[in-house]
Amino acid sequence: MxxxxxxxxxxxxxxxxxxxxxxxxxxxxxxxxxxxxxxxxxxxxxxxxxxxxxxxxxxxxxxxxxxxxxxxxxxxxxxxxxxxxxxxxxxxxxxxxxxxxxxxxxxxxxxxxxxxxxxxxxxxxxxxxxxxxxPFLPAVPGRADFRGRQLHTVGYGSPRDLAGLRVVVVGGGNSGAQIAADLAYGTELTWATRRPPRFLADDIDGRALFDAATARRRALDEGRTDTGGVASLGDIVAVPPVRQARDAGLLKAAPMFVRLDRGGVVWADGTRADADAVVWCTGxxxxxxxxxxxxxxxxxxxxxxxxxxxxxxxxxxxxxxxxxxxxxxxxxxxxxxxxxxxxxxxxxxxxxxx
Missing domain, CATH: 3.50.50.60 (FAD/NAD(P)-binding domain)
Known part of the structure; x- marks a missing residue:
C-alpha cells in the first residue's frame, strides 16, 4: 500500500x-x-x-x-x-x-x-x-574484556538498579553529572571525565543557554567573531541534585582511564579501580x-x-x-x-x- x-x-x-x-x-x-x-x-x-x-x-x-x-x-x-x-x-x-x-x-x-x-x-x-x-560508545581498550555490567545513558533507570555496587560513571557532560549525582549516595562511585568538569554558574538555566546559542548563530551568520555559544559558559548545568551532590563534596571527578580489564578500570600510571558496573554517559x-x-x-x-x-x-x-x-x-x-x-x-x- x-x-x-x-x-x-x-x-x-x-x-x-x-x-x-x-x-x-x-x-x-x-x-x-x-x-x-x-x-x-x-x-x-x-x-x-x-x-x-x-x-x-x-x-x-x-x-x-x-x-x-x-x-x-x-x-x-x-x-x-x-x-x-x-x-x-x-x-x-x-x-x-x-x-x-x-x-x-x-x-x-x-x-x-x-x-x-x-x-x-x-x-x-x-x-x-x-x-x-x-547512543555512542567510545572505543576504549579492554571494553570487551570487562566482566561487570556496562550500560549507556539510555539504559540507566535509577540508583536502585546499582545500589551497593562499585560504579564508574564516564562523561563530563550533563548526563554524566546528573547520573553521577544520582549514584553518589548509594554506590561506591568513580566519576571519570576527559577534562575537569566545568559547571555553569548556578543561576544559568536552559533559557540562558538558548540565548547563548542564538547569539552565536547570529554572530556567525553576520560574519562577526564567534562568541563560543553555550560551550563558552561551561559543560554542566547545575540543576539542584547536581548542585547538592557537588556542594556535599560527592562529585569529585577523576581523569579518564586508558583501558578496562576484567575487573575494573586502569589509568595511565597503572592505578586501577575495581568496578562492578560502568555507565557510559558518552553522548x-x-x-x-x-x-x-x-x-x-x-x-x-x-x-x-x-x-x-x-x-x-x-x-x-x-x-x-x-x-x-x-x-x-x-x-x-x-x-x-x-x-x-x-x-x-x-x-x-x-x-x-x-
Missing amino acids: SRTTQVVVIGGGQAGLAAGYHLRRLGVDFAVLDAQDRPGGAWRHAWGSLSLFSPAAYSSLPGRPMPAQVGAVHPDAGHVAAYLTDYERRYGLPVHRPVHVTGVHRDGRFLRVETGSGDWRAQAVISATGTWWR FRPALSHLAPLGLRGRRGRIAMDALEGTRSVAEPRLHLLGYGDWTGPASATLIGVGRPARDAARAVADLVR
Missing part, C-alpha cells in the same frame, strides 16, 4: 510535533510517522530522576505553554512526556504509530518514504528523529540511517546544510533536518529552541509544495 501527502515528518518527538504545529497552521497536508507506540518521544525512556534545566515556562513548544509541575521548579521527564502527549492531541496532529521508517528514496518529483507498513510519497520530508536512538549521534539511500553524507559523515535555510539539505532541497543540534538551528535539540527552526522548515516546505 502506498499513500501520498505533501509533507512527511519522520519522528513524533518534540521536533516532529513542533514541525507539525507549524505545518497545520500553514494548511499543508502532512503526516507524522513515529516509530514509538505511544506519544512522548525519548522522554518516555529517560532515567527516573532526569529533570529539565529550566522551569516549565521556558520549556514550551510553540503555541502551548508547558504547565508547571506541582511541587517541582524543574519538570521531570514524565511531566514532559505528558505535555507532549497533550500537545499532540490538542492540535490534532496526524501522527501515525508505530511506523518504522527504513529508508527515504528519490522517486521522480517525489521522495518515497519506505516503512515497515507501506510506502509514503511526499513532495518534501522533514527528518526529526533526534539522537536518543543512536549520542544523529539517528539518520533512514536517509542513507539519498547519499547525502560528506567525508565526516555530516549532511551539508544550506547556510541561509539552516534546516535544508544542500544536495536534496526537498529534505529538511530538524532537532539534531545547533547545526540544524540554534538549540534545536531543546524544547525551547526547536520552535524557530521548526517554523522556518515548515515555511520552506510549504513554499515548495504549493
Whole structure:
C-alpha cells in the first residue's frame, strides 16, 4: 500500500510535533510517522530522576505553554512526556504509530518514504528523529574484556538498579553529572571525565543557554567573531541534585582511564579501580540511517546544510533536518529552541509544495 501527502515528518518527538504545529497552521497536508507506540518521544525512556534545566515556562513548544509541575521548579521527564502527549492531541496532529521508517528514496518529483507498513510519497520530508536512538560508545581498550555490567545513558533507570555496587560513571557532560549525582549516595562511585568538569554558574538555566546559542548563530551568520555559544559558559548545568551532590563534596571527578580489564578500570600510571558496573554517559549521534539511500553524507559523515535555510539539505532541497543540534538551528535539540527552526522548515516546505 502506498499513500501520498505533501509533507512527511519522520519522528513524533518534540521536533516532529513542533514541525507539525507549524505545518497545520500553514494548511499543508502532512503526516507524522513515529516509530514509538505511544506519544512522548525519548522522554518516555529517560532515567527516573532526569529533570529539565529550566522551569516549565521556558520549556514550551510553540503555541502551548508547558504547565508547571506541582511541587517541582524543574519538570521531570514524565511531566514532559505528558505535555507532549497533550500537545499532540490538542492540535490534532496526524501522527501515525508505530511506523518504522527504513529508508527515504528519490522517486521522480517525489521522495518515497519506505516503512515497515507501506510506502509514503511526499513532495518534501522533514527528518526529526533526534539522537536518543543512536547512543555512542567510545572505543576504549579492554571494553570487551570487562566482566561487570556496562550500560549507556539510555539504559540507566535509577540508583536502585546499582545500589551497593562499585560504579564508574564516564562523561563530563550533563548526563554524566546528573547520573553521577544520582549514584553518589548509594554506590561506591568513580566519576571519570576527559577534562575537569566545568559547571555553569548556578543561576544559568536552559533559557540562558538558548540565548547563548542564538547569539552565536547570529554572530556567525553576520560574519562577526564567534562568541563560543553555550560551550563558552561551561559543560554542566547545575540543576539542584547536581548542585547538592557537588556542594556535599560527592562529585569529585577523576581523569579518564586508558583501558578496562576484567575487573575494573586502569589509568595511565597503572592505578586501577575495581568496578562492578560502568555507565557510559558518552553522548549520542544523529539517528539518520533512514536517509542513507539519498547519499547525502560528506567525508565526516555530516549532511551539508544550506547556510541561509539552516534546516535544508544542500544536495536534496526537498529534505529538511530538524532537532539534531545547533547545526540544524540554534538549540534545536531543546524544547525551547526547536520552535524557530521548526517554523522556518515548515515555511520552506510549504513554499515548495504549493
